[in-house]
Amino acid sequence: MENQNLENIIRYVNGEMQANEKEVFEQELATNINLKEDLLLYLNVDKTLRSEFSNNKTDRAFKENLVSLNQQYFKAEQKPTAKIIKINRLWYAAAILIVGLLIWAPWNHDIYDKYADTEMVSFAERGAVNQDNLQAATDAFNAKDFNKAKGLLQPLVKENPDDDMLKFYLGLTQFQTKEYEKAKSNFTTVNKRASIFKYDAAFYMALTYLKQDNKAEAKVWLNKIPKDSDEHQKAKDILDNL
Amino acid sequence: MQKIHKDQYFLEGLISNNHKVVQEIYAKFSDKIKRHILNNNGSVDDAGDVFQECLIDLYNQAKYKDLKLSCPFEPFFLLMCKRKWLNALKKKAIIPVTNNEEDLLNISEDVFLQAEELEAQQEQSELYLKMFQKLSERCQEIISLSLTDQHQEKIAEDLGVTYGYLRKKKSECMASLILMIRKEQG
Known part of the structure; x- marks a missing residue:
């Protein structure tokens, strides 16, 4: 790509050309395949950099949203370590009572x-x-x-x-x-x-x-x-x- | 021009950060990706990273490069995530990924094509960014700042230069970048 071409492409994209200059450039664009390819490359690079750096409010909000959803959906599951505990009957009865209360949960009636x-x-x-x-x-x-x-x-x-x-x-x-x-x-x-x-x-x-x-x-x-x-x-x- | 698939609403939802749609994507697909990655030398954290990166890739492609979905979203997105994980494993030099021939048989041609196209785009973007890193620090600063939403006059002021100088310098920096990319592409 010649430097002159590149400079023109940038001025064209930035809207810095005079009307007549722009017309000439567009005519050349229609016939010169290389120039057209260079223009497309420039636009593509510009878009890529924009997606990387623009970091505007909506992009940030989107990424924040993903972070919080990731925490929700990709939590490492904590496996409780299974313990075998010997308990006597009285404790056993008490444990059943407690489990029963948790299920019944009268304090939780406004779930x-x-x-x-x-x-x-x-x-x-x-x-x-x-x-x-x-x-x-x-x-x-x-x-x-x-x-x-x-x-x-x-x-x-x-x-x-x-x-x-x-x-x-x-x-x-x-x-x-x-x-x-x-x-x-x-x-x-x-x-x-x-x-x-x-x-x-x-x-x-x-x-x-x-x-x-x-x-x-x-x-x-x-x-x-x-x-x-x-x-x-x-x-x-x-x-x-x- | 290819027909746009009705699942395009997923991409629209990502672009507009529509909470319902984004959550739908997690609810429907996160378990599948988790399972795949856990079965293939990865952890839950790896799965989360891959999932999030793929969504950001899609968001960027849809928002900045006008990606339109021409195939169903689910197989496309799952394939994208699986390929991303495969590439990550290759980088870590771990031999991959248990075949999912069975799944692969069920994936239609249009899904493959679109996934490949997207991957090619991503590779291209990576090359552009790699070349960008090779620019002088001043050039990197000028380009990255001028692409933010801030007013160009304000950016010039922050950099301690005039607006005219900023514009000229930015053009020069972009020109060097494009020349480097051209050279790299051969």
Whole structure:
């Protein structure tokens, strides 16, 4: 590659050429295969370096997300060392009692309350949605100011009626502020669609019924959650407790 | 132009850091990769590293180089991870990887092609970065800083040079880099 060519390529890519100069360059590009190859090489190198160094906010957020998921999914399993202990009958009986208490766990009757707590993860770069308002809603939600989050989400849902994420989180704010019927209506809509929030919505539908002391309906919704979905374990925990 | 596979949503989800989609990838595939690597001289940590590196490769290719998926995601991603592990073993000079002829038989041509294409791209990127390391430190600093989101004027100020000088120097540095790559590629 001649230096002159390279300099022109860089000026062309950077938009530093005059109009007439650019025209000449583009004409040459159409006929000179070597020049074209050099231009493609330059662009490819530039993109590679960009992916390596741009390290912008979204790239960093993505990598942080991976780090935390890695910790969750690639934990080395700690094998408990098996010990054989000789115990006499009295201890044996006591041990059984303790195990029984742990299973029965009367102090743990609000197991589903612990699941009612969730973080709002808003998605960056979702086309039509107003980003500032979405961010404000997310911040309010995660600061547990559900009334404020609800107020911010309502107009967003109105503007984007097909956005399941917004509808799902609006439902959660209604659930948290005890507007159970409205929450259920939003969860039902989301659950009916082929949405990635489909089973989250089913899960929170069940929690809403539990808040209303309707265990039968709650069970119906928990049983709708299939084994391979993320919510299955939580649903099973609650079903076992009911 | 090849048809884009409906599983392209996995790549879109990675680019937009869509938590649900990224988690779906972990939930569906992490166990498979863990099992493969544990059965082939690796640890759980190795499996985690390979998995994470493959996702970052995909993210970069999709975001910066416009990779489009023309085959189903699952076999493609699993093949990518397995190859990455195979290469890591080769580097450590451990003889590999128990054959998965059975799995391989089930992988269709388009998956292989796309995995190979991606691997070629990765190798190319590695070469570019290796050459980049051979630039002078000043050149490396100037190029890497100018590719961040910061304002170029601000970068010039931080480096203690004028904006015009920064632009000129960056072009020179890029030119040396491209010449080195050309030479290396023969």
